[in-house]
Amino acid sequence: MQLVLTKNIDGGGKRVDFAAYARSGGYEAVRKVVGKLAPADVVQVVADSGLAGCGGGGFPTGRKWQAMPSRAARPGPRYFIVNADEMEPGTFKDRYLMEGDPHQLLEGIVLAAYAVEADEAYIFVRGEYFQAIAALEAAIAEAQAAGVLGGLTIHVHAGVGRYICGEETALLNSLEGKRAIPRAKPPLPQVSGLFGCPTIVNNVETVCNVPHIVRHGAEWFRGLGVGDEAGTKIFGVSGRVNRPGVYELPMGTSLRVLIEEFAGGMRDGFQLRAVLPGGASTGFLGVEKLDTPMSVAGMAAAGSRLGTGNVMVLDDKTCPVGFIRNLQHFFAQESCGWCAPCRDGLPWVDQILAAMETGQGRQSDLAVLADMPGRMGPGKTFCGLAPGAMASLETGLKMFAQDFTRHVQERVCAWA
Numbered sequence: 001m002q003l004v005l006t007k008n009i010d011g012g013g014k015r016v017d018f019a020a021y022a023r024s025g026g027y028e029a030v031r032k033v034v035g036k037l038a039p040a041d042v043v044q045v046v047a048d049s050g051l052a053g054c055g056g057g058g059f060p061t062g063r064k065w066q067a068m069p070s071r072a073a074r075p076g077p078r079y080f081i082v083n084a085d086e087m088e089p090g091t092f093k094d095r096y097l098m099e100g101d102p103h104q105l106l107e108g109i110v111l112a113a114y115a116v117e118a119d120e121a122y123i124f125v126r127g128e129y130f131q132a133i134a135a136l137e138a139a140i141a142e143a144q145a146a147g148v149l150g151g152l153t154i155h156v157h158a159g160v161g162r163y164i165c166g167e168e169t170a171l172l173n174s175l176e177g178k179r180a181i182p183r184a185k186p187p188l189p190q191v192s193g194l195f196g197c198p199t200i201v202n203n204v205e206t207v208c209n210v211p212h213i214v215r216h217g218a219e220w221f222r223g224l225g226v227g228d229e230a231g232t233k234i235f236g237v238s239g240r241v242n243r244p245g246v247y248e249l250p251m252g253t254s255l256r257v258l259i260e261e262f263a264g265g266m267r268d269g270f271q272l273r274a275v276l277p278g279g280a281s282t283g284f285l286g287v288e289k290l291d292t293p294m295s296v297a298g299m300a301a302a303g304s305r306l307g308t309g310n311v312m313v314l315d316d317k318t319c320p321v322g323f324i325r326n327l328q329h330f331f332a333q334e335s336c337g338w339c340a341p342c343r344d345g346l347p348w349v350d351q352i353l354a355a356m357e358t359g360q361g362r363q364s365d366l367a368v369l370a371d372m373p374g375r376m377g378p379g380k381t382f383c384g385l386a387p388g389a390m391a392s393l394e395t396g397l398k399m400f401a402q403d404f405t406r407h408v409q410e411r412v413c414a415w416a
Contacts, residue, residue: 014100015135018142021103027148029214030110034150042115046210048218050230055083055166055203056281056307058296067190068116068198074191079199080118082109082207083171084125084132087163089280089330090312093234093246094204098125098132101208102139106154108207111214113152116200120153124171127158163334167383168201170336181338182383205234226252229295237263239313240270252298256290258311270315274399278307280327281388283395284314305391319415320400321407324392325353331389341376342386348372349393356404359411366404370397 021027033042047062071078082105086094098105109121125133136156143149162180164170169183172194193199209231213221222230229251235258236246242264249258255277259265266272274284277294283304285292292302299306314323332346349372352365373394376386397404407413 015138016101016103018103018139018146021101022146025215026103026211027107027146029211030107030148033111033214034114039115039117042111042214045218046115046213049213049221050218050225051206051209051213051221052229052296053203054205054209054233054309056088056278056305058306061202061206064190064202065112065116065200067188068200069191071117074198077120077195077197078116078118079194079197080109080113080116080121081168081171081175081194081199081201082121082123082204083166083168083201084123084129084204085159085166085171086126086129086204087161087166087334088308088310089327090238090276091236091279091308091310092238093236093308093310095129095132096246097204097208097234098129099135102132102135103143104208104211105136105204106139106143106149108210109154110149110152111210112200112202112207116198118152118200120155122155122157122175122194124157124159124165124175127161133158162336163330164336164383164385167385170383171201172199179336181336224250225295226250227293227295227298228252229297233294233309235294236308236310237313238310240267240315240318241265241313242267249294252293252295254291254293255285255311258294259290259313263311263313266313266315270317272313273316273318274314274320276304276312276314276392277309278305279310280312280330281305281384281391282307283391284399286399304395317415319357319413320396320403321353322357322413322415324396324400325350325357327392328353328389331385335385339382342381345372345376346386346389349389356407357413359407359413361408361411363408366397366408369393369404 043065051061052058084094113121140154159165165174165180167182170180174180189199189201224231231251232248233251234246234248238244247262272287274286276282277285277299285304289302292298296306328350332350335342335346337343355361373390376390378387
């Protein structure tokens with residue numbers, strides 16, 4: 001299999017400046033379409049490419065853009081927003097893109113804003129990403145000086161450090177200076193978003209694909225994938241592997257190839273026990289599923305989700321109960337408190353798991369934990385935070401049943 005690289009990912013912290021980006025063909029897509037193609041034509045190219053959202057939802061990007069009402073139907077301000085609030089545990093791909101090649105993101109913003117006829121753009125970035133914020137601000141200054149932004153104003157907005165801001169409507173509330181809680185949908189942000197105006201919200205990686213699609217064409221992008229899904233995907237790998245990091249590979253590359261060939265396999269003395277294939281909000285897969293394609297459909301068929309495409313590796317010397325408790329503790333802290341199942345249920349799960357870790361667990365706790373996913377699953381809460389949190393718990397209770405039982409019966413963690 002041939003590795004296809006279409007984006008610059010610099011893991012060394014050195015930013016690609018305007019001159020270097022331009023030498024590699026940067027902003028050619030802007031010159032190709034702005035003022036020469038109708039905005040609707042650019043939307044159609046993206047739709048034809050099969051580009052799906054890379055932030056976890058996997059929704060077709062072109063369809064999202066097509067849902068934006070026309071300017072004639074909805075006159076007034078229109079906004080394009082980049083969701084760079086990357087706070088999902090185990091996920092770090094967008095940070096590499098912003099720190100290493102911010103002009104790629106800026107070119108994607110210019111093209112996307114042109115396509116949806118947006119007047120202003122915001123990059124809502126995780127507040128702790130200091131290096132990414134500095135890189136983006138420096139790149140915007142360079143792009144403005146070079147005149148490639150046209151009349152588009154791009155703002156960099158540092159978030160307030162809450163995971164819920166990654167949910168697009170909570171992000172909009174935060175950007176407006178309100179409490180970061182999800183909004184009811186409908187109306188969708190495309191109809192009533194920032195300040196009640198038509199708004200598109202896309203993930204960093206999604207937007208970074210746009211210049212390459214516009215420059216090389218929809219068929220080119222579709223041909224990069226392995227199987228039925230289009231393009232490449234930036235996959236991250238963390239855990240006790242030899243080469244943790246980010247790897248851009250064809251969509252549909254198997255888990256086995258990603259972990260064993262690119263991440264270098266497990267470190268000496270450790271064996272792979274299970275993985276979360278798409279970040280903390282996805283369900284565990286065992287070693288028997290390593291040949292599963294890293295694609296939306298492939299992960300769904302295996303009983304999990306592609307999510308952000310960032311693989312968290314669990315080895316045979318790490319306590320799975322402690323691993324899951326760590327994730328549940330994070331989600332319990334990050335609940336916005338808007339709906340009762342999430343606000344009250346996640347801390348309850350965290351408390352039970354903490355008790356198990358300290359030898360205070362009871363047999364009845366296992367039944368309570370098994371009941372929780374049904375009470376906080378899809379459709380039971382206002383947004384996807386709690387259902388995402390339940391994915392690792394529900395699958396972990398089944399896969400590591402003996403480990404949970406030992407914690408209760410022996411009142412000790414075997415890995416302590």
